Amino acid sequence: MFAVTERETLRGVGEFGLIEELKKIANTGVRTLVGIGDDAAVIESPREDRLLLFTTDMLVEGTHFDLARATPYQVGWKAIGCSLSDIAAMGGTPVAAVVSLGAPAGCAVAFCRELYRGINDLARRFGCDIAGGDTVGTPGGLILSVAMLGEVERAHLVRRSGARPGDGAWVTGSLGGALAGTHLSFIPRIEEARFLVAHAPVTAMMDLSDGLGSDLYRMAGASGVGFRIEAGMIPIDRAAVGRVGPRDALRHALYDGEDFELLFTASPSCDERSLAAEFSKSFTCGITRIGTVIERGGGIVLAGDGGETPLDEGGFSHYGTR
Amino acid sequence: MFAVTERETLRGVGEFGLIEELKKIANTGVRTLVGIGDDAAVIESPREDRLLLFTTDMLVEGTHFDLARATPYQVGWKAIGCSLSDIAAMGGTPVAAVVSLGAPAGCAVAFCRELYRGINDLARRFGCDIAGGDTVGTPGGLILSVAMLGEVERAHLVRRSGARPGDGAWVTGSLGGALAGTHLSFIPRIEEARFLVAHAPVTAMMDLSDGLGSDLYRMAGASGVGFRIEAGMIPIDRAAVGRVGPRDALRHALYDGEDFELLFTASPSCDERSLAAEFSKSFTCGITRIGTVIERGGGIVLAGDGGETPLDEGGFSHYGTR
Numbered sequence: 001m002f003a004v005t006e007r008e009t010l011r012g013v014g015e016f017g018l019i020e021e022l023k024k025i026a027n028t029g030v031r032t033l034v035g036i037g038d039d040a041a042v043i044e045s046p047r048e049d050r051l052l053l054f055t056t057d058m059l060v061e062g063t064h065f066d067l068a069r070a071t072p073y074q075v076g077w078k079a080i081g082c083s084l085s086d087i088a089a090m091g092g093t094p095v096a097a098v099v100s101l102g103a104p105a106g107c108a109v110a111f112c113r114e115l116y117r118g119i120n121d122l123a124r125r126f127g128c129d130i131a132g133g134d135t136v137g138t139p140g141g142l143i144l145s146v147a148m149l150g151e152v153e154r155a156h157l158v159r160r161s162g163a164r165p166g167d168g169a170w171v172t173g174s175l176g177g178a179l180a181g182t183h184l185s186f187i188p189r190i191e192e193a194r195f196l197v198a199h200a201p202v203t204a205m206m207d208l209s210d211g212l213g214s215d216l217y218r219m220a221g222a223s224g225v226g227f228r229i230e231a232g233m234i235p236i237d238r239a240a241v242g243r244v245g246p247r248d249a250l251r252h253a254l255y256d257g258e259d260f261e262l263l264f265t266a267s268p269s270c271d272e273r274s275l276a277a278e279f280s281k282s283f284t285c286g287i288t289r290i291g292t293v294i295e296r297g298g299g300i301v302l303a304g305d306g307g308e309t310p311l312d313e314g315g316f317s318h319y320g321t322r
Numbered sequence: 323m324f325a326v327t328e329r330e331t332l333r334g335v336g337e338f339g340l341i342e343e344l345k346k347i348a349n350t351g352v353r354t355l356v357g358i359g360d361d362a363a364v365i366e367s368p369r370e371d372r373l374l375l376f377t378t379d380m381l382v383e384g385t386h387f388d389l390a391r392a393t394p395y396q397v398g399w400k401a402i403g404c405s406l407s408d409i410a411a412m413g414g415t416p417v418a419a420v421v422s423l424g425a426p427a428g429c430a431v432a433f434c435r436e437l438y439r440g441i442n443d444l445a446r447r448f449g450c451d452i453a454g455g456d457t458v459g460t461p462g463g464l465i466l467s468v469a470m471l472g473e474v475e476r477a478h479l480v481r482r483s484g485a486r487p488g489d490g491a492w493v494t495g496s497l498g499g500a501l502a503g504t505h506l507s508f509i510p511r512i513e514e515a516r517f518l519v520a521h522a523p524v525t526a527m528m529d530l531s532d533g534l535g536s537d538l539y540r541m542a543g544a545s546g547v548g549f550r551i552e553a554g555m556i557p558i559d560r561a562a563v564g565r566v567g568p569r570d571a572l573r574h575a576l577y578d579g580e581d582f583e584l585l586f587t588a589s590p591s592c593d594e595r596s597l598a599a600e601f602s603k604s605f606t607c608g609i610t611r612i613g614t615v616i617e618r619g620g621g622i623v624l625a626g627d628g629g630e631t632p633l634d635e636g637g638f639s640h641y642g643t644r
Contacts, residue, residue: 009430010425013431018434028451029451031417031418031451032451058467060458063461098377100380107331108332109340109343120347120349130349130358131365131376132357132363136385138385139384139462140461143382145378
C-alpha cells in the first residue's frame with residue numbers, strides 16, 4: 001500500500017521534514033495560541049492572566065536509552081526531565097503529568113517500580129503531580145511516554161521566535177556533558193528559567209536537547225535571524241574536556257545534544273554584568289553570553305582563531321537524517 | 323539486576339497489579355483531585371467552576387492494532403478516539419491533544435500523513451486542537467501515544483466511584499461490535515455523555531474499553547458495590563449476532579472489549595422512560611438499562627434463563643493476566 005522510494009520515507013525527509021508535513025494537517029483552533037514547533041504548546045487558560053502549557057516526550061529503548069548503561073531509575077528521571085525542561089523553556093512551571101509505560105510481559109515489577117521512583121522523585125522536586133497514565137504490553141522493548149501540563153503568566157511566556165538582531169545569545173550551565181553521563185541525572189532548569197523571565201529582557205528561549213549546533217538553527221528559523229557564536233565563549237563541561245581534550249570537547253558541546261540547558265536571547269537593554277552576578281547569587285550553574293543575534297542573511301557562524309566559518313548543523317536527529 | 327521469579331513479572335501481577343504498585347509511588351498534590359485509577363485525572367482549574375481533565379493512551383503495533391487489518395487512517399482515528407472516550411466518561415469536553423509517534427526510519431511519509439489525517443478528522447469533529455507532539459525513531463514497530471486535556475463544569479463531573487445500591491446500571495449503544503470492526507471507526511460518546519450529565523441523575527460513569535465483564539469489576543471496585551446484570555437486557559451488536567449467533571455474541575459483548583460505549587449508573591430518582599425517550603430524540607445509539615447496582619456482598623452476578631451466576635471477570639488484559 002505504501003511502497004515508496006527512499007526519498008519518501010522518514011529517513012528521506014528527516015525528523016523536521018516530517019514535522020512540517022504534520023503541521024499542514026494539524027487543526028489548531030482559537031484556544032491554541034502556539035501549536036506544533038515550539039518546546040511546548042500554549043493554550044488559553046480559563047484565567048485571563050495565565051496560559052496553559054502542554055508538552056509530550058516519548059523515550060524508546062534502543063533510541064533514547066540503553067538498559068546496559070542506564071538504571072531504570074535514571075530512565076524514569078530522564079523521561080520526566082525532558083518534559084520539565086520543555087516547560088522551563090517556555091518560562092513556566094509544571095502542574096501535572098501523565099505517564100504511559102509500554103513493557104513486555106516478562107518485565108520485572110521491581111524494574112517498573114524503580115522507573116516510577118525516578119519519575120516521581122524528579123517530579124516532586126518541582127511540585128509536579130503524577131496524575132495518571134497508561135500501562136500497555138509491548139512485543140519488543142520498553143517505551144515511556146510523558147505528557148505534561150504547565151502554566152505560565154501571560155507576561156512571562158517566552159517563545160523561540162522572539163530573537164532580534166543585536167540581542168545577546170546566552171546559555172545556562174555547560175555543554176557536552178552527556179558524554180560523561182549528565183543526560184541521565186540532569187536537573188531541568190525550571191527555577192533558572194523562572195528567574196530569567198522575571199529579571200531579564202529575555203526575547204527567545206528553548207532547551208538544548210538536540211545539541212547547540214542544531215538548536216541554534218531551530219531558534220534562527222523560528223525567529224527569522226542568524227547567529228554569530230564565539231567558539232571560545234561556549235562553556236564546555238569539564239568532565240568532557242578531561243576525557244577527550246578541548247578540541248573534541250567543543251565538538252561534543254556543539255553536536256551531542258541532551259544537555260537540557262537553556263539557550264536564550266536577551267535584548268540590548270540587558271545589563272549583562274548585573275544579570276550574570278544576580279543569577280550567580282541564586283544558582284550554581286551560571287549563565288554565559290556566547291554570541292550575538294545577527295540578520296538572517298548572515299547565517300549561523302562560529303567565530304574562532306581561524307576567523308568566521310558557517311556552523312555545521314549537525315546534532316542528533318531521528319531517522320538518521322534531518 | 324532484576325532476575326525474578328515469574329510471579330514478580332508483569333505477567334505475574336497483571337495490569338491492575340502493576341497499577342496498584344504505581345499508585346503507591348505516585349505523588350499527588352493538592353491540585354490533583356482524582357489521580358491514577360479513573361478514566362481521566364481531574365485537576366483544579368484556574369477557574370473555580372471548572373475542572374481540568376487529563377488523560378493518555380498508548381497504542382502499540384502488535385498489541386492494539388495490526389497493520390494487515392487496519393489502515394493507518396483507522397489507527398490514527400482509534401488512537402485519538404480512546405482519549406476522547408476517556409474525556410466523555412468524565413462528563414467533559416476535549417480541549418487539546420498532543421500526539422507522539424514512534425516509527426522506524428523506513429516508514430513511508432504517506433503512511434504518517436494518513437495516520438495524522440485519521441487523528442485530525444476525529445479530533446476536529448469534537449473541537450479538539452492537535453497542539454503538538456513528538457516524533458521519534460523506533461527500532462521495531464509503530465507506537466502512537468496521545469495525551470488529551472479536557473474540561474468539565476464542577477457540577478457535571480462524574481467518576482467511577484459514585485454508584486450506590488439501588489441505582490440503575492445502563493449502557494449506551496450496543497456491545498460486541500469490535501468483532502465486526504467497530505473498534506476502528508467508533509465515534510466517542512462525548513455528546514451523549516454531555517447530554518446524560520446534564521439531564522440524568524448519573525452517579526457513576528466509565529467507558530467500556532476492556533469489556534463489560536471486566537469494566538463492571540472496575541466500577542464495582544471503585545464504588546464499593548456489586549451489580550446484578552440481566553443477560554437478556556445487554557444490547558448486542560447486530561453484526562456480531564449475525565456472524566456468530568446470539569449465544570457467542572453475548573460472550574463477545576461481555577469480554578471482547580473496545581466497545582467504547584459508556585457504562586453508567588443513575589439514581590432511583592431517574593425517570594427512566596422519559597430519559598430514554600429524550601435521549602433517543604437527540605442520538606441514534608440509544609441507552610439501555612441492563613441491571614441494578616446491589617450491595618458489595620452480592621458480588622457481580624449475571625441473571626438469565628438459568629438463574630443467577632457470578633459473572634466471570636474476563637476481558638482484555640495486558641501481560642496476559644490480570
